[in-house]
Amino acid sequence: MLESNTTTNPIARDELSVLVLGEDTRSFLSVIRSFGRAGYKVHVVCYNRKSPALRSKYISASFYYNYQSFDSGDWLSSVLALVSRYQYNLIFPCDERAIYPLWHAKAALPSHTQLAIANQEALVALFDKWKTKQIALKCDVPVAAGELIQIQTDSYDQLVQQFGSPFVLKPLQSFEMTSLEKRNQVVIVKSEADYLAFSEVNKDSGEYLIEAYFEGQGEGVSVFSWDGQVKMAFAYRRLAEPDSGGGSSYRQSNPLDPEQLTGVEAICREAKLSGLAMFEFRRNTQTGEWILVEVNARVWGGLPLAEYADIDFPQMYANHLLGLADNTDYSHSPRVVSARALTADLYEIKREFEKIANAEGRLSASGHMAVRLANIGRVLSTKESIDSLRLDDAKPFFAEVGAFTGNVFMSLLKQQTFLIKLQRMRTKKRFTAALQSNPHRRFVFICYGNIIRSPFAERYVHDHMDEKGVHVALDSFGFHHKEGRSSPDIAITAAQQLNCDLAQHQSKCLTQYDLQETDIVIYFDEKNRAMLEASYRVNHAFCAADFLGNSYPELDEISDPYESDVETIRRCYDKVKVALDNLMSLHRRALQ
Structure with a gap:
């Protein structure tokens, strides 16, 4: 749209290296492809070991650091160690989970390494929804009526009277620096039950932004801005979007709305934005009125649409950061195209x-x-x-x-017992082979919270192995980050009925450092499996339900009985007991 940076760097692009941090098949994969096609050597830090993006031919090396199996300190030190070892020319984080810690640690980066993160003023203004709202008002950009509230001090009826129904509750930031493993969700409150549920979950949180709900279709304006001057802008509209909010799965490029562009340019000037950003709007299709919803000062989920329309935002940004010759035609009008996130x-x-x-x-x-x-x-x-x-x-x-x-x-x-039977036969074969190759493996039991199923399994196997004079290393963990939690009284009571004592148990959160290469990991349900595969390096993992043998032929998992009653937990423990008895029987045979 405007003039380009024409400074030439003597380093050829095929001699440059970039570290891209993310996980999805949208912004993360688009950034990888952008730099790969330009000839950069691309390394990635991926939060999800199962991400399809990792199959890209443009990736030279992959590293797996996330906030589930590593704490924030270990995550950052691991990434900084990579930077020190490989001396990247550019680091390109795709979301706040990498942006926040790397921005705070930028002084530790090599002097020649550029960090693709927006300037300080823009980060402060555009990653806080309330501050963004104030800048928008200052720049005469339409926004929904709203204010800051403490959830516990306002009743549902009071808020409906002021903002109507439904209304929207927004955390001020999508991620908090102290809990980067968890995204804060925007909620459309349609009933008092919605409000009470949200209040209960967030009772210990601080301020939230409440806004009147604006009926309309989602639109976006994505920009590359340098020193507050918008150099390229790209508009799109959402063809499909969930009623509850969140990202769009199907999008189409749009001509730029002059009034929206004027507002975007004013906000970029006010924030002195140097970097990439996506401005999200909603437009009432009946009246044509629109409002600004939020701004993300980073790459955005709809980046593949811009890529497909021949707008290479990552390269524009990199060219300016690295002082490379920029041949971008900023007057280029993008093609009218559509794109969908398939899954x-x-x-x-x-x-x-x-x-x-x-x-x-x-x-x-x-x-x-x-x-x-x-x-x-x-x-x-x-x-x-x-x-x-x-x-x-x-x-x-x-x-x-x-x-x-x-x-x-x-x-x-879940619906075919013959498939469950085949899965159990396959598990029995794999489990036996693992024990025969090394009969002295440790057993690690995993469930979500490490307060009901996994501690019972650990205690039950310990007691029964001990009775037979067999020593086996055992442990149990969960995925819940809060440690030191006791088992619920109802779980302790149910375990006592099977002569297991959980009274002294304290929960532990599983990290990668807790796992050994030879461990046999036993999990209980599909969510456990997905978490293990996405976040941990595990060589031998088995579902407890696959050890049920001919019992419970319809079960492909042993579900979590959290927030139930003693009888429900006892029934769960009966299933776990059958699975563990069969597991121990296979273990004895393997030792013979």
Whole structure:
């Protein structure tokens, strides 16, 4: 749109290296492809070991540091060690989980390493929703009516009277520096029950932004700005978006609205923005009125749409940071194209089906679903794409399809006893082989909170092995970050009925350092499995339900009985007991 940076760096692009941090098949993968195509050597730090983005041919090396298996200090020291070892020219974080810690640690980076993070003024102003709102008002950009509140001090009726129903509750920041493992969610409050549930979960939190709900369609303006001057802007609208808010699964590029662009330029000047940002709007399709919803001063989920429209935002930013010759045509008008996040859109189609079925019946819902599914075929045209699919880098797409079909298979497994039987036979074979290759392995039991299922399993196996004079190393952990929690009284009571004492148990959160290469890890449900595979390096992991043998033939997992009663937990423990008895029997045979 405006002038470019023409300073030439003597370093050729194929001699440059970049570290990209993220996990998704949208912004993260688009950034990887941008730098890979430009000839950079691309290393990544990925939060999710199962991310389809890791299959990109442009990645030279992958590292797996996340906030589940590493604490924030270990995460940052590990990343800084990578930077020290490889001396990257550029570090490109894709979300706040990397932006916040790296910004605070920027003084520790090598002098030649550039950090693709917006300037201090922009970070302070645009990562805080209340401060963003104040800047928007100062720049005469329309926003929803809103104010800061302490949730515990205002009743639902008072808020409805002031802001109407529904209304929106927003955390001031999407992530907190002290809890980067957890994203703070925006909530559309449609009832008093919604409000009370939100209040209970966030009772220890501070201020929240409340806003009147604005009915409309989502739109966005994405920009590259330097010293507060917008050099490139790209507009799109959402073709599909969840009712509860959040990212769009299907988007189309749009001509820029002059009034929106004027507002965006004013906010960029006010924040002196040097970097990338996405301005999210909502437009009432009946009146044409629009408001600014929020600003993300980083790459955004819809980045693949801009990429497909031949707008390379990461390269624009890198050229300015590294002083490279910039050949971007800033007067370029992007193509009118559409793009969808495949997995997210398939789940959105499912959600739409269920919503329409409840309101209008399954026949109407089926017709809507058929049209939506047929529209995916538009990818065969030159004006529509799938975020993960590029002909020069197709493996991430096939990995995404494989992951989705795997999830479909797991849902079918819950309904087909013969598939469960086959899975149990396969597990028995793998488990026996692992013990035969090394009979002195430690057993580690994992559930979400480490207060009900996994501590019972550890204690039950310990007591029964001890009775037989067999020494086996045992431990148990959970994924919940709060440690030192006791088992609930009802779990202690249920365990006592099976002669297990959980009275002294204190929960522990599993880190990568707690796991040994030879450990046999026993988990209990599908969520446990997904967490293990995404966040930890585990060589031998088995589901407890796969040791049920001929018992409970319909069970593919032993579900969490948290917040139930003594009888429910006792029934859960009965299942765990059967699985562990069979596990110990296999263990004895392997030692013979």
